[in-house]
Amino acid sequence: xxxKLFNTIAFKLTLWFTGIFTICSGFAFVLFYFLATQTIQxxxxxxxxxxxxxxxxxxxxxxxxxxxxxxVVEAQAAGEKVIFFRLLYPTGEVFASSHxxxxxxxxxxxxxxxxxxxxxxxxxxxxxxxxxxxxxxILYSYVASDAILQTGxxxxxxxxxxxxxxxxxxxxxxxxxxxxxxxxxxxxxKTLAGVKTITRTAQNITGRNLEARVAxxxxxxxxxxxxxxxxxMLDRIEELVKNIREMSDNIAxxxxxxxxxxxxxxxxxxxxxxxxxxxCAMASNTIEESDRLLDMINTMLVISxxxxxxxxxxxxxxxxxxxxxxxxxxxxxxADDKNIRxxxxxxxxxxxxxxxxxLQRAFSNLLDNAIKYTLENGKINVIxxxxxxxxxxxxxxxxxxxxKKYLEKIFQRFYRTESSRTRQGTGxxxxxxxxxxxxxxxxxxxTSFPGKGSVFExxxxxxxxxxx
Ligand code: ATP
Ligand code: MG
Numbered sequence: 083x084x085x086k087l088f089n090t091i092a093f094k095l096t097l098w099f100t101g102i103f104t105i106c107s108g109f110a111f112v113l114f115y116f117l118a119t120q121t122i123q124x125x126x127x128x129x130x131x132x133x134x135x136x137x138x139x140x141x142x143x144x145x146x147x148x149x150x151x152x153x154v155v156e157a158q159a160a161g162e163k164v165i166f167f168r169l170l171y172p173t174g175e176v177f178a179s180s181h182x183x184x185x186x187x188x189x190x191x192x193x194x195x196x197x198x199x200x201x202x203x204x205x206x207x208x209x210x211x212x213x214x215x216x217x218x219x220i221l222y223s224y225v226a227s228d229a230i231l232q233t234g235x236x237x238x239x240x241x242x243x244x245x246x247x248x249x250x251x252x253x254x255x256x257x258x259x260x261x262x263x264x265x266x267x268x269x270x271x272k273t274l275a276g277v278k279t280i281t282r283t284a285q286n287i288t289g290r291n292l293e294a295r296v297a298x299x300x301x302x303x304x305x306x307x308x309x310x311x312x313x314x315m316l317d318r319i320e321e322l323v324k325n326i327r328e329m330s331d332n333i334a335x336x337x338x339x340x341x342x343x344x345x346x347x348x349x350x351x352x353x354x355x356x357x358x359x360x361x362c363a364m365a366s367n368t369i370e371e372s373d374r375l376l377d378m379i380n381t382m383l384v385i386s387x388x389x390x391x392x393x394x395x396x397x398x399x400x401x402x403x404x405x406x407x408x409x410x411x412x413x414x415x416x417a418d419d420k421n422i423r424x425x426x427x428x429x430x431x432x433x434x435x436x437x438x439x440x441l442q443r444a445f446s447n448l449l450d451n452a453i454k455y456t457l458e459n460g461k462i463n464v465i466x467x468x469x470x471x472x473x474x475x476x477x478x479x480x481x482x483x484x485x486k487k488y489l490e491k492i493f494q495r496f497y498r499t500e501s502s503r504t505r506q507g508t509g510x511x512x513x514x515x516x517x518x519x520x521x522x523x524x525x526x527x528x529t530s531f532p533g534k535g536s537v538f539e540x541x542x543x544x545x546x547x548x549x550x
Pocket of ligand 1: 479
């Protein structure tokens with residue numbers, strides 16, 4: 083492992099989950115603790131208020147003497163360390179109380195008394211008994227028009243309950259956090275194992291070995307989907323690399339022949355150094371071969387640039403009918419030489435916006451192929467027609483035809499079928515034609531039957547150039 087543990091997704095996710103879990107449970111604890119405190123306090127307050135009612139009733143029935151007795155009896159019944167009662171005059175003077183030895187540090191709060199006298203509403207307060215460090219809840223309330231009850235309950239039990247709850251909760255939370263972090267870590271690592279497999283496969287792939295594929299789990303989950311996509315990408319890369327290899331082999335082959343010829347002419351000129359006529363012939367051959375090479379390189383550049391969207395095209399209004407007629411006129415003598423019948427049906431006055439030179443070259447490539455791959459006494463038919471929104475240029479021949487498996491490949495750069503290798507060519511003609519037609523937003527399709535002939539059809543979108 084040459085990456086740090088802290089940088090791994092498994093570690094980060096575990097940290098996140100544990101963090102989120104801790105925050106959520108902390109929040110839940112605070113909420114629960116707060117609610118429990120509130121409920122307990124409300125219960126204690128209610129108990130204190132019940133005592134006020136009891137004292138008021140007794141005073142109504144038996145006067146202040148009755149209240150005196152009740153204070154002692156009630157405190158004894160509940161426990162003198164649990165509750166106390168003090169009966170006061172509104173001046174704050176104590177006239178009766180339960181047994182107060184445990185509560186002697188709890189004094190009468192002057193401030194509380196003042197507020198009570200002013201508002202006549204019961205006053206609650208929570209105090210800390212200094213000697214015992216215990217909390218107590220105290221209530222001041224009128225029990226008669228001239229008597230106030232100060233009563234207090236020790237908060238021992240609720241405080242103990244809450245602190246026990248705190249301890250249990252913190253211990254349980256600690257254990258749960260450790261458990262969830264450990265199980266989260268294992269779970270995430272197990273889930274991410276698929277990513278590791280993909281990484282390992284990618285590492286095993288080199289320029290020479292593109293066969294490795296990620297094993298699929300069949301779980302139909304995201305990782306399985308990633309593996310499928312990854313494998314599909316590898317398939318495409320493998321296909322592309324294969325094509326590039328084929329193409330570079332073809333380029334090497336196509337460059338070798340003319341260069342070998344040029345070299346041959348140069349060698350011959352050294353041998354026949356005294357004959358001027360031979361010199362001239364060899365020089366012109368060399369120029370011819372060099373031109374072919376240059377032409378091939380230029381065509382390659384035009385295709386590459388156009389495919390990369392950097393082509394320099396000179397689009398202008400063009401008489402397509404005339405352009406095609408002129409190209410046909412140029413090629414007719416070649417057809418005649420092979421005794422091929424050359425028919426044309428070209429609709430007049432079709433105008434489009436196009437790069438005339440490029441489109442003519444693309445069309446000429448198709449005508450050149452039709453003548454090149456049609457045997458003597460064959461037939462070629464050129465049809466050009468237009469309807470509302472498209473122009474169709476069809477070149478039909480009765481040539482050697484193309485096997486179905488090559489129909490898509492013949493448009494690739496430098497691709498030539500075995501049967502065409504005896505004829506001159508570089509395999510760039512169709513690739514160039516398709517690139518140019520596509521630059522004009524059109525398409526070329528081919529239908530062909532070996533031994534019967536081929537039909538190449540260019541479709542171009544038509545818009546009246548007058549309104550463009
Ligand atoms: P060049 O670069 O000189 O045009 P090429 O004619 O071999 O060389 P393309 O025009 O790209 O190259 O054609 C590619 C291949 O498609 C040809 O080698 C040939 O096998 C096949 N092909 C093209 N047109 C026809 C046709 N009309 N009939 C039969 N085969 C054809
Ligand atoms: Mg060709």
